[in-house]
Amino acid sequence: MTGEGSIASAVRAMQAGALDYIVKPFKASSLLPVLARAQATRSLRMANAELERQLRQNVMELAEANLRLEQARTAAEHASAEKSRFLSNMSHELRTPLNGILGFAQILAADKLPATQLEKQRFARNIVQSGQHLLKLVNEILDLARIEAGKVPLALEAVDLPNVLQECRMMVTPLAEKREIKLGFGAVPERRLRADRTRLVQVLINLLSNAIKYNRQRGCVGVACTETEDCRVRIAVSDTGPGLESDQLQHIFQPFNRLARDEEEEGSGLGLALTRRVVEAMHGMIGVESKPGQGSTFWVELPLVPETAPKVQHA
């Protein structure tokens, strides 16, 4: 509002952002439409600001959704590559014993190749051995696939730790004796673990038989159990074998990961992959510490069953 209306002051007022320009004196009737216009402009501006805010939020949400999509795509590609690798490794592993079976069977079937009775028996034994190896492979592959698909029912129960370790010890003693490996089981806490008993035995036997197989002649295998602060028990299996390089450690739990030097040892390369899946399905953890030339320690951690307080005897 101004008492000195001029074109110059009007221009200045509009440039400064005024909504309107009226010259004094004025009547209320001429002020009211100006106020109405001002109010309309104000609500338009507010609506506009709100729209802008919503737009910004939508753009942000879109960007986040894109990021998630991209991550999902990378994960899917990774999983697909892993599956392909698994399949090609598997075919390779299956072909080796199958070729053995076919080769020896063809020799036995050919009349042209004379073979002594002793040789025939040896060929037949080879066929049986390859067949057994093949069957073991197929069983382990199926087991792995079932666990991965979450189709293995786990019967989680309270498992007595000393008892289960005693059982494992009895099972691996013949293998250890055959290779003159000394087995040393340290003090075992009188505790119970939450686990599937059969699967826990499978896990421990896998670790123990590896520690015996990939050891030196007359080496040692030690088992140590410790309670952790977060109510778990760590069972560590140590050996005096060749140990592992750090790049070997990274892939040790992947399927069909056999180190070149162990070709002559019987195995599928699926033991540790299976073991890890089983331990994780039981809400446990698995790991390894190793240095070349200093042996390896494979460990698993499983939850303890909380022991109930001793019952109070009432008189």
Ligand SMILES: Nc1ncnc2c1ncn2[C@@H]1O[C@H](COP(=O)(O)OP(=O)(O)O)[C@@H](O)[C@H]1O
């Ligand atoms: N305690 C160990 N010390 C050294 N190498 C090991 C040990 N345990 C496993 N490995 C290596 O990891 C590979 C994979 O082990 P695993 O999955 O149990 O398969 P497998 O015993 O059938 O070969 C083995 O072939 C061996 O090369």
Ligand SMILES: [Mg+2]
């Ligand atoms: Mg093994």
